Amino acid sequence: MIELTLNGKPVRLDVTPETPLLWAIREQTGLTGTKFGCGIGACGACTVHIDGVALRACVVPAGGVAGRSVTTIEGLASPAHLHAIQAAWIEHQVPQCGYCQSGMIMAVAALLAGNPTPSDADIDASITNICRCGTYERIRRAIHSLAAKHTEGAQHG
Amino acid sequence: MGKWTRRVFIGAGGLVGGGLLLGVGAVALAPNRLRIMPARSDAEPRLTTWIRITQANEVIAVIPHCEMGQGALTGVAMMLAEELDADWSRVRIEEAPAEDSYANGYMLRGFATEAGLAVPSWLERAVDYGSYRVADLAGLQITGGSSSTRATGQFGMRVAGATAKAMLLEAAARRFSVPVNELAAHDSQIVHAASGVSATYGELASDAATLSIPEHPALKTRDQYKLVGTPRPRHDIPSKVDGTASYGIDVKLPEMLYAAIAAAPIPGGKLLAVDAAPAKALAGVREVVSLDDAVAVIADGYWQAAQALRALTPEFSDPGFATATSEQIFAAHVAALDGADERAEPPTGSGAITAEYRVPYLAHATMEPMCATARFVGGRCEVWAGTQDPLNARRTAAAALDIDAEDVVMHNLQLGGGFGRRLPGAFDYIEQAVRIAQATSPRPVKLIWSREEDMAHDYYRPAVLARMHSVVDTEGLPRSWASHFTGAPFLDALAATPIYSIEAPDIRVEAAPVHLRTGSWRSVASSQHGFFMESFVDELAHAARRNPLEYRSALLRDKPRHLATLQRAAAMAGWDTPPPAGRARGIAIVEAFGTICAQVAEVGLDAAGTIRVYRVDAAVDCGLVVNPDQALAQVQGAIIFGLSAALLQEITVRDGAVVQRSFPDYDVIRLATAPRLNVEFLRSDAPMGGLGEPGVPPIAPAVANAVFALTGQRLRSLPLRLA
Helix, strand or coil, rough: CEEEEEEEEEEECHHHHCHHHHHHHHHHHHCCCCCCCCCCCCCCEEEEEEEEEEEEHCCEEHHHHHHHCCCCCCCCCCCCCHHHHHHHHHCCCCCCCCHHHHHHHHHHHHHHCCCCCCCHHHHHHHHHCCCCCHHHHHHHHHHHHHHHHHHHHHHHH | CCCCCCCCCCCCCCCCCCCCCCCCCCCCCCCCCCCCCCCCCCEEEEEEEEEEECCCCCCCECCCCCCCCCCHHHHHHHHHHHHCCCCHEEEEEEEECCCHHHHHHHHHHHCCCCCCCCCCCHHHCCEECCEEEEEHHCCCCCCCCCCHHHHHHHHHHHHHCCCCCCCCHHHHHHHCCCCCCHHEEECCCCEEEEEEEEEEEHHHHHHHHCCCCCCCCCCCCCCHHHCCCCCCCCCCHHCCCCCCCHHHHHHCCCCEEEEEEEECCCCCCCEEECHHHHHHHHCCCCEEEEECCEEEEECCCCCCHHHHHHHHCEEEECCCCCCCHHHHHHHHHHHHHHHHHHCCCCCCCCCCCEEEECCEEEEECCCCEEEEEEEEEEEEEEEEHHHHHHHHHHHHHHHHCCCCHHHHEEECCCHHHHHHHCCCCCCHHHHHHHHHHHCCCCCCCEECCHHHHHHHHHCCCCEEEEEEEEEEECCCEEEEEEEECCCCCCCCCCCCCCCCCCCCCEEECCCCCCCCCCCCCCCCCHHHHHHHHHHHHHHHHHHHHCCCCHHHHCCCCHCCCCCHHHHHHHHHHHHCCCCCCEEEEEEEEEHHHHHHEHHHHHHHHCCCCCCCEEEEEEECCCCCCCCCHHHHHHHHHHHHHHHHHHHHHHHHHHCCCCCCCCCCCCCCCCCCHHHEEEEECCCCCCCCCCCCCCCCCCHHHHHHHHHHHHHHCCCCCCCCCCC
């Protein structure tokens, strides 16, 4: 039994420690927003935050997150409001099939938390998730729109 | 792919069986399925099978297509709402259940044209070639062929909306005792301006449902559109940003078990033997199930099943391909063309130009691997999966279980990518899931393919070898054009026919071994032949020492739509201005699925000498654009999809099996390698074309042509790799 904090709440996962966190979350907690894409950490569809760091849950053993705080796409928004990234994703109509977008949004959230105004080079270097539908143009625009809002907020704040 | 003929009748009536798809004049479209359901006091009055109008004044569009990111449901509903003059904020969208009454196959008969063109190639697998009967089409509920908007939207939803509006107007006229022509419909209500009375559609719906169906409801002309042509957010997007969208892989059922599977690595192989003991010894493992050509492990969790599967060493039969390699397969293609060339007249004369091209097998590599969940109890089966044709998937499940289709309930969920992989003819994962569910009965089981299983058991885009020949005149313009290639007889001919004004192009196809299972891959035959044709035209232009844009323009002088599209893309890209230092541009234009798309790629080499595409400018003439931002997204995505194939992707065969395993060896364009995209749509009164696919074919030749301009190397095979 592995105890951790998932989306702000304590949970217990009844899996062996080597079970990838991806499958533990999907099958034990009922949260299926975190997606299986490759199982080898290559595509990023399963990206979650572990203590604020974006990691690929298909290659993180569940035993490794005992006592730690995990956030999935379901935990990104507050109950009242979408996260700014989610709102930007709707405004820019980013998703197509949408299967990769949970992981994409989590990866972008971690990037912007540490670097609210990333350059194109920063984006290229840190967001390596695969989107088979090819939504990259919109992802980039949405990130830049968030950065612009941050800059605007800083100037007026 | 042919032109759509507009012969949809309004009226009651079941689907027509039989008929000849190939027979000129013998094709009559079935009546569409508009019909009145009797008003019931306890239920919403149902005006047609496609739309419902509730007493709460909501319009519900029931759309016989799946959502795989293409946004067609939103666009199709917009076309309904436009003709109905519905309040868009009160329109809800539902995906039709997998029931016969929502079959959309009859719409596809519009592909039968005066040109005698038969089955569109992406439908190849769904049709009985023995008879060419289109009866089979009546059982389709398909999303493919870039057809949803231009077929269901254009010929179904618009008519449905106009019919409903006419009936609502008639109902209002009777209620208010005024002539119909004094009434106006807008924003889901009908108003009599002179007296000031009004009623909502919801208030009139029950009355309208008792009226007879108008035979020829008036459709709007494009200049009357208010909603269509304006950008509207897609209805499916909000659930895709918070994790709540439910895909095939996400279904949760009580008592559900999980299955991992390994099918024969060599196509056609059968399972000979497997020792289940190593898997059964592992925790959580319930069962090892032997199928005809696969072995599956059932466990309490997917990870347990996948781990236990690795512990097995199944023995599969050799169907006779155990030593096959990609090199052998292409050698067989070369031999097929050589043999035919000996019988044919080779091009002669001083202006003869020839070139040989080849493209590899490609996998779809949808982000969501193949998966399906099934529960088999008491001779009945329920299936949950994301497919591009749930009605056909239902029949596939029934056939696999040897039960009636009526005893199968098919729940179609969101697709984590389709691109042709989830079309009928490629439902192996459905068959497997229901067979495994027989073994786990009464418990339901979710089958999930590993990425490696998905990569190695696709229905691949066929590998093709093509020889292009032309004899040019003194100005370098082609006097003849021949395209001689391997492939499926007949089906690829249209995609191989050049758009240019060249008399009597000689299009010949030779059968060659395919080895792997093949299927439809986004843009189908145009993905290969677009590359061949547009590379070859570029070669002709350079041989004539003419600017590739000017050369193509000369060949398109009689094709004003094509010419305008080509020149728009060139203007967007600044074709007449020098590219940035170290870069070059290439241009290509392809017509597919009734849509013309021209693209200019700006290409350079990165520090490692690898081909990089920095910018793509695309111009599109698809006729009417229904939802501009959705249309834009489709072309953007198509360019990236095609670019991944052009630069990175190749499925190869060794020892009879597919070599590639996952994304590291079947890579995909990512943010760092994605070019900046500029896409514009021409204002066009042309018939509607499709949009899901036509953006794919031009990118590979545009990039190859830019690589030639940059390096002088003419790359004639994909993926593009510099020598």
